[in-house]
Amino acid sequence: MTRRHDLDWVRVCAFGLLVLYHVGMYYVSWDWHVKSPAAGPAIEPLMFLTAPWRLSLLFLVSGAASAFLLAKMPKGFLGSRSWRLLLPLIFGMLVIVPPQAYYELLDSRFPGGYHDGYLAFWARYLSADGTFCDDDGCLRLPTWNHLWFVAYLWVYTVTLWLLLRLPSALVERARHRLGSLLSGPGLLLWPALLLILARVVLVARFESTHGLVDDWYNHAQYLPLFLLGFVMAGSDPIWRRMQKSRWIALSLAAVSYAFIAWYFATFDDANPAPDAVRMLQRVAWGLNQWVSIVAILGFAHRLAPGDSPALRYLTQAIFPVYILHQTVIVVAAHNLKPFAIAPLPEGLFLVALTFAACFGGYEIIRRVGWLRPLFGLKRRTPARKLGDAVQPAS
Numbered sequence: 001m002t003r004r005h006d007l008d009w010v011r012v013c014a015f016g017l018l019v020l021y022h023v024g025m026y027y028v029s030w031d032w033h034v035k036s037p038a039a040g041p042a043i044e045p046l047m048f049l050t051a052p053w054r055l056s057l058l059f060l061v062s063g064a065a066s067a068f069l070l071a072k073m074p075k076g077f078l079g080s081r082s083w084r085l086l087l088p089l090i091f092g093m094l095v096i097v098p099p100q101a102y103y104e105l106l107d108s109r110f111p112g113g114y115h116d117g118y119l120a121f122w123a124r125y126l127s128a129d130g131t132f133c134d135d136d137g138c139l140r141l142p143t144w145n146h147l148w149f150v151a152y153l154w155v156y157t158v159t160l161w162l163l164l165r166l167p168s169a170l171v172e173r174a175r176h177r178l179g180s181l182l183s184g185p186g187l188l189l190w191p192a193l194l195l196i197l198a199r200v201v202l203v204a205r206f207e208s209t210h211g212l213v214d215d216w217y218n219h220a221q222y223l224p225l226f227l228l229g230f231v232m233a234g235s236d237p238i239w240r241r242m243q244k245s246r247w248i249a250l251s252l253a254a255v256s257y258a259f260i261a262w263y264f265a266t267f268d269d270a271n272p273a274p275d276a277v278r279m280l281q282r283v284a285w286g287l288n289q290w291v292s293i294v295a296i297l298g299f300a301h302r303l304a305p306g307d308s309p310a311l312r313y314l315t316q317a318i319f320p321v322y323i324l325h326q327t328v329i330v331v332a333a334h335n336l337k338p339f340a341i342a343p344l345p346e347g348l349f350l351v352a353l354t355f356a357a358c359f360g361g362y363e364i365i366r367r368v369g370w371l372r373p374l375f376g377l378k379r380r381t382p383a384r385k386l387g388d389a390v391q392p393a394s
Helices: 005-025 054-072 077-096 098-106 118-126 145-163 168-182 186-202 216-232 236-244 246-266 275-303 309-339 343-365
Strands: none
Touching: 005 054, 005 275, 005 309, 005 343, 054 077, 054 145, 054 216, 054 275, 077 098, 077 145, 077 309, 098 118, 098 309, 145 216, 145 309, 168 186, 168 216, 168 236, 186 216, 186 236, 186 246, 186 275, 236 246, 236 275, 246 275, 309 343
16 A cells, blocks of 8 residues: 555644644633633634544544554554554653643642642652542543543554454455445445444443543544544545545535534523434534545545645654644643733634644654654654654554
């Protein structure tokens, strides 16, 4: 299999949207690590544009990337992926994520406030101190916060590796059968039904925790999509069907999004929706989740630019930027509060500052040999120039 530059562009753009989404989380009414004094529902309809599908898309593209990596190095696949994922995860939990928990503590209703400074907090963080509690609960330390994606990706990679240990005839039969189902009209039907079923049956029973062992609704979404991405990677008929279905998928995505936005603008805990309407919303969510992915991949397959120096740079940068971005947002947002900037200019400034700080951090990381593996980059060898592309870590 040859490298798919359209998938590289999708991955870069999806991680870029993740930065925008996490800046938005500071301003909406939903629970997050720190909150703006002006937080409210104003931009929540915009958040719902990507909420159903942004992470699902990343897991699917990660599954496809795994197929390309496995074709390139079949014998060292699991070891390489484990090194590229687990080392940044551990480093991130120990060094990158703690400031998020610190500022979450400062932003909480911790009795009497916290006044001992960051280094004292960090020591208690590393010792798994569980006494940072307010009337909303306790901080669970240490934590991986936004790096849960990396932990899940490693677990799904191991799952894939184990599945590939099954008899080769069985594996190939399953891949062929799935490819046949998805290379025709079933492309829009079967994955959507799976996601709808997961939402209808599991979402009310299993709250999204990102805690790995108790997060069954998220596993029911993300693991099948990761495996589906692996199957799709080398299937030309599926990609042709995606390109052919892109306009239908886009239309369905627009209609389902409109219903989702209306639903959450109309109903809340104080004004609950009728059961039938709630079920219809869950159906619309699962449908939107899949048809949005089909539309994005279909248009990208047709329209995305090919290889370029910009793409090679962004492909290498995006994983370090992902590791850094939420800490930059949390720290910057909390420290901007005393300036009482209006939400719109403050939000735009936060976006610009986050990208600038993260790409600035990447420029340092890629030049320091011992830092590179800590952020998912390959060690630099004398034969590789600094700007050369590497395989994406996720």
